[in-house]
Amino acid sequence: MYYPESSGAEYVEIFNPTEKDIILPAIYLYKMYENGEVYNTTVLQPEDTARLLSIPSKGYLCFTKSVALISKKHKVAEKNLIEIAKFPSLNNSGGYLALSSSQEPGKGHTFDTCCFRDEMHSQSETIGISLEKKSPEKTSVIANWHSSQNPTGGTPGIINSGIK
Numbered sequence: 316m317y318y319p320e321s322s323g324a325e326y327v328e329i330f331n332p333t334e335k336d337i338i339l340p341a342i343y344l345y346k347m348y349e350n351g352e353v354y355n356t357t358v359l360q361p362e363d364t365a366r367l368l369s370i371p372s373k374g375y376l377c378f379t380k381s382v383a384l385i386s387k388k389h390k391v392a393e394k395n396l397i398e399i400a401k402f403p404s405l406n407n408s409g410g411y412l413a414l415s416s417s418q419e420p421g422k423g424h425t426f427d428t429c430c431f432r433d434e435m436h437s438q439s440e441t442i443g444i445s446l447e448k449k450s451p452e453k454t455s456v457i458a459n460w461h462s463s464q465n466p467t468g469g470t471p472g473i474i475n476s477g478i479k
């Protein structure tokens with residue numbers, strides 16, 4: 316969700332398609348230029364840094380600046396939502412992101428890299444509507460994204476609206 320309504324908040328979600336839980340001290344969110352050069356890195360981890368992140372097998376984690384706004388706006392439980400006080404502002408006209416297990420670009424495991432922009436939506440209204448992967452197991456090519464069909468505009472921390 317890069318362009319939320321005033322009653323919502325920006326968020327980034329990760330899905331674990333494997334048969335095993337993924338447990339990490341943190342995930343790193345890279346904001347990048349189109350050429351892949353990283354210009355901002357945000358550490359995504361619980362406030363209690365002794366607590367590890369756990370992405371359950373076939374499960375989701377959602378990172379945001381405001382768990383309360385996300386939970387209320389999208390009518391989702393808070394259990395898969397993690398509040399990040401310094402969650403970066405996402406550009407409303409689009410951008411490029413990556414989620415990695417390493418603070419250093421090119422090191423560790425990169426979970427996903429994607430772009431986001433209005434042309435990727437499958438409908439004309441984009442404000443308050445999240446982009447969702449059609450098939451989370453597949454790469455983030457533009458054709459694998461569409462507008463959330465959920466009446467709240469998104470499905471943070473739960474299965475995407477277009478997946479059965």
